[in-house]
Amino acid sequence: MAKYSLGIDFGTLSGRAVLFEVETGTEVATAIKEYTHGVMDEFLPDGVNKLSDNWALQHPNDYLEVLKTAIPEVIQKSNINPDDIIGLGIDFTASTIMPIDSHGTPLCMLEEFSSNPHSYVKLWKHHAAQNEANLINEIAECRGEKFLKRYGGKISSEWLIPKIWETLKESPEVYHTADQFIEAGDWVIYLLTGEFKRSSCFAGYKATWHKREGYPSKDFFKALDPRLENVVEEKLSNNISSIGMKAGEITKESAGLTGLRPGTPVAIAIIDAHAAVPAAGISEPNKLLMIMGTSTCHILLNEKEVDIPGICGIVEDGIIPGFMAYEAGQSCVGDHFEWFIQNCIPTEYERKAREKNVHIHEFLTEMASKIKPGETGLLALDWWNGNRSTLVDANLSGVILGMNLQTRPEEIYRCLIEATAFGSRVIVENFREHGIPIEEIYACGGIAEKNPLMMQIYADVLNIDIKIADSAQTAALGSAIFGAVAAGGSRGGYDTIRDASKAMSRVKDKVYRPIPENANVYNELFKEYERLYNYFGLENNIMKKLIRIKNERSRCSPKK
Numbered sequence: 122m123a124k125y126s127l128g129i130d131f132g133t134l135s136g137r138a139v140l141f142e143v144e145t146g147t148e149v150a151t152a153i154k155e156y157t158h159g160v161m162d163e164f165l166p167d168g169v170n171k172l173s174d175n176w177a178l179q180h181p182n183d184y185l186e187v188l189k190t191a192i193p194e195v196i197q198k199s200n201i202n203p204d205d206i207i208g209l210g211i212d213f214t215a216s217t218i219m220p221i222d223s224h225g226t227p228l229c230m231l232e233e234f235s236s237n238p239h240s241y242v243k244l245w246k247h248h249a250a251q252n253e254a255n256l257i258n259e260i261a262e263c264r265g266e267k268f269l270k271r272y273g274g275k276i277s278s279e280w281l282i283p284k285i286w287e288t289l290k291e292s293p294e295v296y297h298t299a300d301q302f303i304e305a306g307d308w309v310i311y312l313l314t315g316e317f318k319r320s321s322c323f324a325g326y327k328a329t330w331h332k333r334e335g336y337p338s339k340d341f342f343k344a345l346d347p348r349l350e351n352v353v354e355e356k357l358s359n360n361i362s363s364i365g366m367k368a369g370e371i372t373k374e375s376a377g378l379t380g381l382r383p384g385t386p387v388a389i390a391i392i393d394a395h396a397a398v399p400a401a402g403i404s405e406p407n408k409l410l411m412i413m414g415t416s417t418c419h420i421l422l423n424e425k426e427v428d429i430p431g432i433c434g435i436v437e438d439g440i441i442p443g444f445m446a447y448e449a450g451q452s453c454v455g456d457h458f459e460w461f462i463q464n465c466i467p468t469e470y471e472r473k474a475r476e477k478n479v480h481i482h483e484f485l486t487e488m489a490s491k492i493k494p495g496e497t498g499l500l501a502l503d504w505w506n507g508n509r510s511t512l513v514d515a516n517l518s519g520v521i522l523g524m525n526l527q528t529r530p531e532e533i534y535r536c537l538i539e540a541t542a543f544g545s546r547v548i549v550e551n552f553r554e555h556g557i558p559i560e561e562i563y564a565c566g567g568i569a570e571k572n573p574l575m576m577q578i579y580a581d582v583l584n585i586d587i588k589i590a591d592s593a594q595t596a597a598l599g600s601a602i603f604g605a606v607a608a609g610g611s612r613g614g615y616d617t618i619r620d621a622s623k624a625m626s627r628v629k630d631k632v633y634r635p636i637p638e639n640a641n642v643y644n645e646l647f648k649e650y651e652r653l654y655n656y657f658g659l660e661n662n663i664m665k666k667l668i669r670i671k672n673e674r675s676r677c678s679p680k681k
């Protein structure tokens with residue numbers, strides 16, 4: 122009798138529940154629930170309380186809705202007896218954190234805090250804590266804090282500590298009322314199992330926690346702000362479990378909510394991008410995986426720990442026990458194209474796409490595929506949501522160079538694709554220059570699945586073959602792999618992540634191979650990209666000046 126494992130992938134815009142056959146990794150059924158509140162970056166749910174620039178919040182009730190609707194739906198669609206679902210894993214974006222009370226209730230769900238933005242979930246792309254991140258980096262560097270090196274020399278405003286400190290400064294009442302600040306992924310584990318078991322993956326990559334050294338010292342936190350001296354004991358938790366372990370089992374209550382059987386093993390949560398690694402069949406060193414969606418994460422394994430500037434982090438056993446797992450990334454990839462179609466598309470293009478019955482992305486991609494490398498006359502810096510690697514600065518912004526009266530939307534679309542590919546090349550070269558070889562490149566995620574032009578451009582710009590993970594739901598498959606490991610061999614699952622990955626993952630037959638003449642043109646353009654990158658990223662602070670002026674002006678102007 123076949124056995125199944127359930128993977129639930131909580132992305133930026135939706136949660137997906139996907140059921141996989143444990144023996145082969147075959148996808149059996151999928152259910153997707155778009156988040157009711159989506160990403161709140163202008164207003165709180167009341168539609169009245171306005172958010173400042175760089176805020177990005179979510180509502181935890183949306184995650185609960187995923188459990189309540191997507192899980193029963195996937196069970197019903199698959200026609201499978203829940204007794205045959207032997208395990209469950211979840212992955213989540215990160216650092217996506219919320220303050221909760223001692224009963225596990227998010228503070229934003231309490232009447233008295235519902236109009237306080239700090240009581241909501243601060244999504245990974247909430248970038249308003251850049252000042253706090255800058256101060257943490259300055260103080261840590263000045264004190265010679267060892268942990269900083271593991272995070273490429275700088276931590277990002279996307280991480281947990283800057284976000285908590287921002288809350289303490291701007292809303293001490295939320296900070297003091299909170300029993301804990303918790304990653305949304307760990308909170309979902311609590312909903313399902315009743316256990317507060319934090320994941321070593323979230324803690325390691327996003328909360329500066331280390332397997333042997335723990336969190337940074339009290340002394341360091343005190344140097345940031347005396348009120349933070351005991352932040353670890355008071356607001357975090359040392360109950361951290363390794364990924365690959367079982368967090369607990371489905372409780373009676375969560376069984377009622379989801380239709381799963383009480384007692385079903387649940388794996389420790391993992392970051393969405395990281396879950397994709399075993400799902401792409403990667404369990405050995407020097408194979409880079411690009412997880413390409415709203416953002417792109419670049420992940421690879423190696424035996425040794427080498428300090429590499431500008432990466433997001435290195436975590437021992439971060440994904441596959443026995444290896445250092447390196448992460449770097451780009452904060453804005455699919456989001457560029459989303460911004461573009463929301464703001465810059467002529468109605469004529471929308472009409473034509475409708476007539477052809479294709480999505481506007483496909484329409485623009487088809488138009489852009491008729492243009493040769495270098496033919497747009499454009500060059501862009503892909504920093505519409507700041508730069509995560511290698512500059513680690515959310516206050517950097519985008520540039521398009523070379524526009525004139527003849528510039529067409531598809532040319533801009535193509536140059537944005539190229540810019541993200543150049544951004545990935547900077548990351549790849551940075552790893553190589555610092556002694557971490559990259560021998561093979563794999564890709565997965567929404568974009569790797571949906572946009573062949575983009576993947577060809579990446580192969581040309583990176584000048585290497587790109588293999589694509591077979592599953593269209595790689596993060597969910599990764600979670601299901603962890604679910605099967607939580608169940609263990611004796612229940613029909615697996616005893617190791619490596620065994621589960623070997624059995625449940627594969628890559629597609631189609632490989633994107635570099636076209637030599639395209640690669641030559643892109644080599645030339647990349648040199649110019651690098652010059653722009655260094656100029657605006659390191660030499661000229663005009664982008665930050667513009668933000669300062671904008672903030673000063675908006676403080677002076679009356680509220681609309």
Ligand SMILES: Nc1ncnc2c1ncn2[C@@H]1O[C@H](COP(=O)(O)OP(=O)(O)O)[C@@H](O)[C@H]1O
Nearest residue numbers: 132133414415455456458459482566567571572
């Ligand atoms: N055909 C396409 N080409 C380029 N970008 C696309 C295409 N279709 C969707 N996108 C972008 O991909 C992103 C969604 O990626 P996906 O992997 O599905 O989700 P997530 O990153 O939230 O897990 C959105 O930003 C969307 O604008």
Ligand SMILES: O=C(CO)[C@H](O)[C@H](O)COP(=O)(O)O
Nearest residue numbers: 133214215245394414415416
């Ligand atoms: O920082 C992350 C991983 O380390 C985020 O989870 C990720 O960038 C968001 O992912 P997605 O593009 O799938 O929405």
